[in-house]
Amino acid sequence: MQTKLFHIPIPVGHENEIQEAAALIRSGQLVGIPTETVYGLGADALNPDAVAAIYEAKGRPSDNPLIIHVPKDKSWLDRYCVNVPPLAYELADTFWPGPLTMILERNTIVPDRTTGGLDTVGIRCPDHPVTLAIIQAADRPIAAPSANTSGRPSCTSAAEVMEDVGGKIAGIVDGGACSVGVESTILDLTVTPPRLLRPGGMPLEALEAVCGEIELDEAILRQMKEGERPRAPGMKYRHYAPKAPVTVFTGAPFKTAAAIAQLAGEGSGVICFEEFQDAFPGAVVVSLGSVQDKQEQARRVFSALRSFDGTEVAAIFAQCPDPAGLGLAVGNRLKKAAGFQVVEVE
Ligand code: AMP
Ligand code: MG
Numbered sequence: 001m002q003t004k005l006f007h008i009p010i011p012v013g014h015e016n017e018i019q020e021a022a023a024l025i026r027s028g029q030l031v032g033i034p035t036e037t038v039y040g041l042g043a044d045a046l047n048p049d050a051v052a053a054i055y056e057a058k059g060r061p062s063d064n065p066l067i068i069h070v071p072k073d074k075s076w077l078d079r080y081c082v083n084v085p086p087l088a089y090e091l092a093d094t095f096w097p098g099p100l101t102m103i104l105e106r107n108t109i110v111p112d113r114t115t116g117g118l119d120t121v122g123i124r125c126p127d128h129p130v131t132l133a134i135i136q137a138a139d140r141p142i143a144a145p146s147a148n149t150s151g152r153p154s155c156t157s158a159a160e161v162m163e164d165v166g167g168k169i170a171g172i173v174d175g176g177a178c179s180v181g182v183e184s185t186i187l188d189l190t191v192t193p194p195r196l197l198r199p200g201g202m203p204l205e206a207l208e209a210v211c212g213e214i215e216l217d218e219a220i221l222r223q224m225k226e227g228e229r230p231r232a233p234g235m236k237y238r239h240y241a242p243k244a245p246v247t248v249f250t251g252a253p254f255k256t257a258a259a260i261a262q263l264a265g266e267g268s269g270v271i272c273f274e275e276f277q278d279a280f281p282g283a284v285v286v287s288l289g290s291v292q293d294k295q296e297q298a299r300r301v302f303s304a305l306r307s308f309d310g311t312e313v314a315a316i317f318a319q320c321p322d323p324a325g326l327g328l329a330v331g332n333r334l335k336k337a338a339g340f341q342v343v344e345v346e
Helices: 015-026 048-058 075-080 086-095 129-138 158-165 204-211 253-263 274-279 294-310 327-337
Strands: 004-007 031-033 040-044 067-069 100-106 120-124 171-174 185-188 195-198 246-250 268-272 284-287 315-319 342-344
Touching: 004 015, 015 031, 015 040, 015 129, 015 171, 031 129, 031 158, 040 048, 040 129, 075 086, 075 120, 086 100, 086 204, 129 171, 158 171, 185 204, 246 253, 246 327, 253 268, 253 274, 253 315, 268 274, 268 294, 274 284, 284 294, 294 327
Parallel strands: 004 171, 031 171, 067 120, 100 185, 246 315, 246 342, 268 284, 268 315
Antiparallel strands: 031 040, 100 120, 185 195
């Protein structure tokens, strides 16, 4: 299949291309779409065949549900969810458009294929004007998981989407680099207190300021065992992984840098904070950005993981940020890439 590339940096002046991308969605085709988190692989969320094609193109296990993307307009929450608690409207008011996915009871017009057979649905309003314009023009919610091939690090540019699923989908909309860089935070509002199923681009502390207590799902903190079923089915899969094995080092940055320097030589890859770039002679070094700059670390973490796939490195060592703010999401992505192979440096 020829994949058509649309360059749509902003909606204004690109109305025809937006209509064309929306028409592809309406006709059941797949389109790579830009969001502020990572690129999505979008299809009409209400069309089971279109949704099935997403799983096929990504090689995604069919029990791993998709997030549906809607405009901020609250009537869309009521169209696709039932028994919506007041807290969900408050969170939508406060954080949408933005990197927060809410798990709510689904309305049965959302097909089983989209929810992986669950009675709940993940829903969010993405903060990207081009994708919002496509959703409005299609007049359909767009189901979109991350656009990467299943198991690979997520895509934060249209070129990476082309690399992973080019030739398998009808179109890719290039809306620029992703401003956040990690996926949305997933919060389950069908339980009390609300439960964090996946840390992401919306920091936990910001959500706690509105919700009060939030419980952390265990799948965030450790590898799931055989047969265990986390509440976000996607959390049980090894994920975000480059081809070489990854080991993550937690602790004070100067200590983790010293621990990695002892191990990393010729043929190793290192993901480190900018301040320590020169500490690993002979290794292939990629900077995550400054120790303090977690926004930059979030923007770079996936391309850092991807960058080693073009090299011969046999092992990758990574410095992990502390868990405050976006550090929880960046650290989670690194640990998942490592299959939770973590060294705690005292
Ligand atoms: P991705 O967009 O590739 O990051 O994948 C979407 C994530 O959302 C996966 O981890 C899913 O397991 C999770 N998810 C989507 N819908 C639900 C739901 N109804 N309940 C729990 N988790 C969900
Ligand atoms: Mg994904």
